[in-house]
Amino acid sequence: xxxxxxxxxxxxxxxxxxxxxxxxxxxxxxxxxxxxxxxxxxxxxxxxxxxxxxxxxxxxxxxxxxxxxxxxxxxxxxxxxxxxxxxxxxxxxxxxxxxxxxxxxxxxxxxxxxxxxxxxxxxxxxxxxxxxxxxxxxxxxxxxxxxxxxxxxxxxxxxxxxxxxxxxxxxxxxxxxxxxxxxxxxxxxxxxxxxxxxxxxxxxxxxxxxxxxxxxxxxxxxxxxxxxxxxxxxxxxxxxxxxxxxxxxxxxxxxxxxxxxxxxxxxxxxxxxxxxxxxxxxxxxxxxxxxxxxxxxxxxxxxxxxxxxxxxxxxxxxxxxxxxxxxxxxxxxxxxxxxxxxxxxxxxxxxxxxxxxxxxxxxxxxxxxxxxxxxxxxxxxxxxxxxxxxxxxxxxxxxxxxxxxxxxxxxxxxxxxxxxxxxxxxxxxxxxxxxxxxxxxxxxxxxxxxxxxxxxxxxxxxxxxxxxxxxxxxxxxxxxxxxxxxxxxxxxxxxxxxxxxxxxxxxxxxxxxxxxxxxxxxxxxxxxxxxxxxxxxxxxxxxxxxxxxxxxxxxxxxxxxxxxxxxxxxxxxxxxxxxxxxxxxxxxxxxxxxxxxxxxxxxxxxxxxxxxxxxxxxxxxxxxxxxxxxxxxxxxxxxxxxxxxxxxxxxxxxxxxxxxxxxxxxxxxxxxxxxxxxxxxxxxxxxxxxxxxxxxxxxxxxxxxxxxxxxxxxxxxxxxxxxxxxxxxxxxxxxxxxxxxxxxxxxxxxxxxxxxxxxxxxxxxxxxxxxxxxxxxxxxxxxxxxxxxxxxxxxxxxxxxxxxxxxxxxxxxxxx
Numbered sequence: 001x002x003x004x005x006x007x008x009x010x011x012x013x014x015x016x017x018x019x020x021x022x023x024x025x026x027x028x029x030x031x032x033x034x035x036x037x038x039x040x041x042x043x044x045x046x047x048x049x050x051x052x053x054x055x056x057x058x059x060x061x062x063x064x065x066x067x068x069x070x071x072x073x074x075x076x077x078x079x080x081x082x083x084x085x086x087x088x089x090x091x092x093x094x095x096x097x098x099x100x101x102x103x104x105x106x107x108x109x110x111x112x113x114x115x116x117x118x119x120x121x122x123x124x125x126x127x128x129x130x131x132x133x134x135x136x137x138x139x140x141x142x143x144x145x146x147x148x149x150x151x152x153x154x155x156x157x158x159x160x161x162x163x164x165x166x167x168x169x170x171x172x173x174x175x176x177x178x179x180x181x182x183x184x185x186x187x188x189x190x191x192x193x194x195x196x197x198x199x200x201x202x203x204x205x206x207x208x209x210x211x212x213x214x215x216x217x218x219x220x221x222x223x224x225x226x227x228x229x230x231x232x233x234x235x236x237x238x239x240x241x242x243x244x245x246x247x248x249x250x251x252x253x254x255x256x257x258x259x260x261x262x263x264x265x266x267x268x269x270x271x272x273x274x275x276x277x278x279x280x281x282x283x284x285x286x287x288x289x290x291x292x293x294x295x296x297x298x299x300x301x302x303x304x305x306x307x308x309x310x311x312x313x314x315x316x317x318x319x320x321x322x323x324x325x326x327x328x329x330x331x332x333x334x335x336x337x338x339x340x341x342x343x344x345x346x347x348x349x350x351x352x353x354x355x356x357x358x359x360x361x362x363x364x365x366x367x368x369x370x371x372x373x374x375x376x377x378x379x380x381x382x383x384x385x386x387x388x389x390x391x392x393x394x395x396x397x398x399x400x401x402x403x404x405x406x407x408x409x410x411x412x413x414x415x416x417x418x419x420x421x422x423x424x425x426x427x428x429x430x431x432x433x434x435x436x437x438x439x440x441x442x443x444x445x446x447x448x449x450x451x452x453x454x455x456x457x458x459x460x461x462x463x464x465x466x467x468x469x470x471x472x473x474x475x476x477x478x479x480x481x482x483x484x485x486x487x488x489x490x491x492x493x494x495x496x497x498x499x500x501x502x503x504x505x506x507x508x509x510x511x512x513x514x515x516x517x518x519x520x521x522x523x524x525x526x527x528x529x530x531x532x533x534x535x536x537x538x539x540x541x542x543x544x545x546x547x548x549x550x551x552x553x554x555x556x557x558x559x560x561x562x563x564x565x566x567x568x569x570x571x572x573x574x575x576x577x578x579x580x581x582x583x584x585x586x587x588x589x590x591x592x593x594x595x596x597x598x599x600x601x602x603x604x605x606x607x608x609x610x611x612x613x614x615x616x617x618x619x620x621x622x623x624x625x626x627x628x629x630x631x632x633x634x635x636x637x638x639x640x641x642x643x644x645x646x647x648x649x650x651x652x653x654x655x656x657x658x659x660x661x662x663x664x665x666x667x668x669x670x671x672x673x674x675x676x677x678x679x680x681x682x683x684x685x686x687x688x689x690x691x692x693x694x695x696x697x698x699x700x701x702x703x704x705x706x707x708x709x710x711x712x713x714x715x716x717x718x719x720x721x722x723x724x725x726x727x728x729x730x731x732x733x734x735x736x737x738x739x740x741x742x743x744x745x746x747x748x749x750x751x752x753x754x755x756x757x758x759x760x761x762x763x764x765x766x767x768x769x770x771x772x773x774x775x776x777x778x779x780x781x782x783x784x785x786x787x788x789x790x791x792x793x794x795x796x797x798x799x800x801x802x803x804x805x806x807x808x809x810x811x812x813x814x815x816x
Contacts, residue, residue, distance in 0.1 A: 019046060021099040025061055028098060037103065053080055064092045065099070073180060089211075104211060125221040127165070129154055131172050131208055132215050143221065146202075148195045164190050164204045165219050172208065172217065179208050189224070201225045281343070287312040287320070297325055304329045304339055310346065322350045373440070373460040377405050379453055392462055394434030405458065408433075421446075421456060427463070438464040489591050490565070492527065493572075496584035499524055499540050511556070511565065511590060528556055528565075536567075540586055543569035553593075566593045629654055657713055670706030670807055673746055677739050680716055684723040692723065693734060698741025705746050706809050714778040715805065719748060721775050722797055726752040729795070745802035754795045762788055780805050 008029065011018050017034035019027055019042065030042035038045025050057055056078045064074040077090040087106040092099060125143035129136045134154040144150070151157055154167045162168065166176040166186060176186050185205040192202045201224045209216040286294045290311035300307035308326045315321050324346045329339045364384075367374050373389035375382060381402040390396055393408055400407055409417035409430060416426040421444035431437045442460035449455050484491050490508035492501050501522050509516045512527045519526060524540065525533025532554050543550040550569040555562050567590040633654065637647040674696065685692055696702060707715055726735045730752040740747040767777040779786060783805035787798045 016105070017103040019101040019103075020095070021101055023097060023099075025065075025099065034103070037105070049080075053078075060090075061092070068092065068094050122220070127217075127219045127221075129165075129217045129219075130215070131217040134167065134170060137216070146192070146194055146221070160190055160192055164188050164192070164202055164221065165217070166204075166206045167217075176206055176208055176217075199225070201228050281313065281323070285313045285315065287314055297327070300327050301339065301341070304337055320347075321345060322347045371461075373442075373458075373462070375405065375408075375458040375460070377456040377458065378449070379455075381405075382407075383455070389460065392432065392438075392440070392460065393430075394432035394436060399433065405456075421458075438462055439467050489589055491590075492588045494524075494540065494586040494588060496544055496571070496586055499537055499586070501527065502585070508588075508590070511592075513558075528554055532556060539567075540569055540588075544571050544584075544586060546571065554590075562594075563592055564594045564597050565590045657717065670708050670809070671712050672703060672809065673705045673707055673741075673801075673806060674702045674739065676707055676712065676716055677719070677748070680719045681723065681737060684720060684727070688724065688727050690727050690735070692727075693736045695736070695738040696741075697738060701741040701743075702739075704809050704812050705741055705806050708804065708807055711780065711805050714780075715784075715801070718775045718778050718784075718799065721771060722748075722750055722799065725771055726750045726795075726797065729754045745800060746806050747801070748799040750797040750799075751794050752797075753793055755793070756788065756790045756795055760788070762786065 011020075011029075011031045014031060015033055017037045018031045019034050020029040022028050027043040027046045030038065035042050038049065057080070060075065060077050064077070067074040074092060077092070080088040080090070082088055082105075089104040089106075091102045091104070093102065094100075122140055123142060125140065125146055127136065127139040127143045136152055136154060136156075146161060147157060149156070154162055154165060155170065157165070157167075166173040166188060171177075173186075179186060185207045188204045188206065190202060192200050194200060202221050203224045204219055204221045207218050209218055281294075283291070283294065290313070293309045293311040297307060297309040297311075299305075300309075306327060306329055308324070310322065310324045312320060312322050322345070323343055325341065325343045327339055327341055329337065331337060368386045370386065371388055373392040374384075374386045375389050376384040381404050382397075382400050385393075385397050385400070393400075405417045406415070409415045409428070416428045425441060425443045427439065427441045429437065429439050439462075440460045441463045442458055445457045445459070446454050447457060485505050487505065488507055490511040491505045492508045493503040494500065495502050501519055504516060504519055506516070508527065509519060512519055514526070523533065524536040528536050536552075536554065539550060539552050552567050552569070554565050554567060556565055557563075567588060570587045570589075572585040572587050633647045633650055637643065640647075678694075681692055681694055723735070723737065726737075731754070733753040735750065735752045737751075738749045740749065762772070762776075765772045765776060767773045775786060779799075783802050785798075785800040785802075787800075789796050789798075
């Protein structure tokens with residue numbers, strides 16, 4: 001609300017009667033309209049009106065004051081019928097510690113707002129509109145300056161200005177429509193460009209005024225741009241002062257030093273004053289060679305002149321430092337003079353300048369060794385050429401020094417060396433001073449010089465060989481396109497994302513059995529058929545992610561037959577025109593290998609049959625030869641009784657090996673363990689002339705366990721030695737042998753009467769050529785377990801075999 005005395009002045013401008021009431025609702029002040037309504041003694045007129053209105057007015061005043069103090073919406077005032085025939089509608093507002101009573105007389109035009117005069121004199125843009133229809137009722141000159149034309153409706157205003165005024169799609173904003181009488185105005189802000197092109201940050205204060213069923217929108221706008229610019233300037237200055245390693249101070253001739261940077265400088269003198277500000281630097285620490293510059297700084301500071309001085313000081317702790325002080329005079333508000341003094345430690349810069357000189361020499365040496373020709377042109381002509389440029393133009397720097405760049409170009413006004421260089425890369429033909437003609441590609445870069453001028457640096461690359469290669473490449477591409485079109489291979493190009501065909505040759509059309517025009521833009525399913533389409537698409541996705549060629553074979557139905565296509569898939573990234581990156585494509589190359597695969601399969605089957613025949617023949621001959629060797633050993637044993645036991649043992653071993661080779665005749669793959677077991681038991685019985693009681697346990701599992709080819713002979717020899725050992729130590733008693741098969745593996749259990757030596761341990765038996773020593777040497781360590789134990793009068797030998805010493809029969813379907 002308004003505060004005195006501005007409140008009284010504004011109320012006097014209001015056309016409706018307004019009373020200022022005390023806490024007891026008696027009249028404190030009345031505006032002219034109220035005195036005209038109630039009489040010159042407004043307090044007495046108000047008392048008479050309350051008496052005339054009676055209980056209805058008193059009840060409403062009591063309820064309204066209680067509701068407003070409690071923060072609730074007050075009830076509507078009862079209409080009062082006045083003696084002169086007018087009707088008055090009252091509205092009570094809180095202005096602590098008093099109350100404001102506003103009266104709307106029926107004789108007053110309801111469409112005329114009470115603040116119309118205020119709109120005319122307000123320096124801020126203001127506007128009054130009908131919130132229901134959007135009609136602009138009144139606005140002032142400041143508001144009219146925000147747009148061109150004279151709109152009669154809110155919809156005629158620019159969209160951004162409508163949003164500022166709380167108007168959206170022909171209706172007020174919900175937040176504005178929900179505004180209550182006791183709520184403050186709705187504030188909106190936005191960046192707006194006025195008709196003069198100036199960018200402003202406007203803030204609008206909006207309020208809806210409801211009266212007699214009519215709803216008016218009152219808006220006052222304020223340009224916040226100067227405040228934003230001021231705040232931004234303060235923020236930037238504070239950030240600069242907080243983060244920069246500089247000293248900052250302000251000096252006024254009449255007041256001296258006003259303010260120094262609060263964080264000071266990174267340098268401190270013995271008096272703990274910031275050396276970054278001028279008052280922290282005295283003549284004692286300035287080096288003698290820099291005293292003239294320091295004195296020039298002092299004179300400029302006294303006269304208020306702008307100056308920039310660089311000088312050296314000898315700091316007691318940091319040693320020799322270089323400082324740069326800049327004096328910038330200015331005027332404050334009211335015409336007062338002020339001087340800002342900034343001091344910066346430029347020691348690193350001074351050191352860097354020396355390093356920069358060394359670096360420049362190093363860069364010149366590097367540029368002189370590159371393969372790109374580099375020419376530097378200043379205002380007076382060519383200044384420097386590297387070795388590649390001198391070799392390219394067939395001249396030395398002295399030959400063209402100080403001449404324009406055009407001296408190295410043909411007599412062509414349109415040549416890049418004769419025209420003003422731009423930022424684009426150019427390509428042109430040159431002729432060296434030795435007569436050689438060649439093509440170059442290059443660009444020109446404009447860089448500043450130390451003296452404040454500019455220079456041009458040309459970078460030129462000899463592309464004569466590249467242009468020849470490009471011409472050859474174009475010829476090769478044309479030839480390749482003709483070859484691809486006539487090649488017997490099916491070749492297609494697919495778009496990487498959709499996998500649709502973008503190009504194909506006649507062989508690919510023949511593969512699909514459809515014309516080329518019908519296949520363009522088609523899917524892999526249209527090329528390889530619906531059955532293979534999903535698989536081909538999946539393989540294409542895999543090829544897009546891979547960096548190598550993906551090879552697949554597809555069986556494509558062709559009438560009653562099936563054709564086999566050997567296909568290669570390759571991801572081509574960025575294939576397109578030379579001036580663009582191009583789309584990503586997928587190359588598919590397929591060849592019909594049906595006859596080739598059939599011939600390979602026939603050759604493979606013939607080779608397998610021939611190999612099996614040769615293997616059977618070899619196994620048969622090995623068996624016969626081993627049996628012949630066994631016969632010779634038996635004959636020698638008969639003639640030499642002293643070595644008969646040893647030879648008899650060797651004959652048993654040879655017979656065991658012969659049995660294995662005999663079983664392999666006519667068989668392919670692993671040998672059935674049961675057959676090997678039966679063959680070895682039979683061979684031992686014949687050699688020893690003894691009967692071994694055998695048993696098998698496992699049922700169908702007997703045919704599910706086999707011996708790999710590499711393990712057949714070692715396990716057969718081990719079983720032969722274990723059985724022979726049991727017969728030798730049984731003293732003629734019965735020997736039992738049992739084969740047990742289960743899901744985990746196979747166990748051979750041999751039982752013979754006997755007694756193990758005291759302290760017998762199987763791990764102490766040394767490897768040898770017979771008996772347990774041979775068994776330990778032959779058995780695999782990880783997949784075969786041998787054990788001997790004494791049970792009453794019997795010795796039990798167990799040989800447990802697990803994969804990979806035994807394997808499942810590949811011909812069975814049992815699942816383990």
